[in-house]
Amino acid sequence: MHPQFAHLPRLDLPERVVELPDLHARHYPADGVGAGEVLVGAQARDQADLGHGVVRTSELSLLTRRRPRSMAHTLQVIGDRWNSLILRSSLHGIKRFDDFPTDLGIAESVLSQRLSRLTELGVLTQRGYQVNPPRHEYVFTEKGLALYPICLSMVVWGKRWLPSDGGPGTVLEHKPCGHSVEPVLVCGARQVHVSPDTIT
Template structure:
């Protein structure tokens, strides 16, 4: 699998990585969810070069994850807002943060906490079944061929066709 061909793979993970599978892209998305919208603010927070930042913002905009909106004409200035497609990445970003909180935070603890506005409680994200609501654990999930499957490379070994 070549990096520039991930978008063409029959694997949803590979296609997703073709959009967000870069460290700068994930950090840009983190900052978007924290309310950052302007180029200079991204650059100040991330310390990334202008060229890399410009490239990643362009990729996210072309992928429909961000929308580029002019806020000034002279000189031209834009801000970047999450689209509905971008907002759908929130569980992904929050899951990565939670993993980091559990395994990378160190003795000082979590760098940030998340509070649910509706109930006022601090929370940990939980992946649950959309049908029964039970938490999902890897050992309790079967991966089956779907209608968009074009080959067996991305199925578990036990689910692959014999012969």
């Protein structure tokens, strides 16, 4: 785990699939068209007519096509289920390529694509740990570390609104005081709790 978060519990983030069927984006399995290829628009509809696969995920770049907003840009990072799970593993201290498939059960081809994308977005960066043969590990940038409050809020939301039948799940404890953690949004000037009706 990153030293900054060494005192915090592991995060159990749910897998997420973003579905926007009105965009006609379809994902096909490895034995179908293009091994995990995302097809958009008429091409997707043509392949659907041939009976290939079902709607799985939408091309996230389409989220900002009509109305670019901060939330849409953030979803380009965490809206993909594999991206969110890779970030969870990274927050738990996993850095090396070979360790991600063991933790996530992800195909190496998919992992390579997602790590390249997260690096391109500036969330992760490569750091060499072996010269011969050259090998790299993936570590958080400052931009990536700033996602921790979002991940923590997702965990707390899931515990409250989508409770597990197996028990209370992850217990978040603030070690310095021993009390449970509840992320809140506060005013930067007055340090008071804010709600949707108090924000313009």
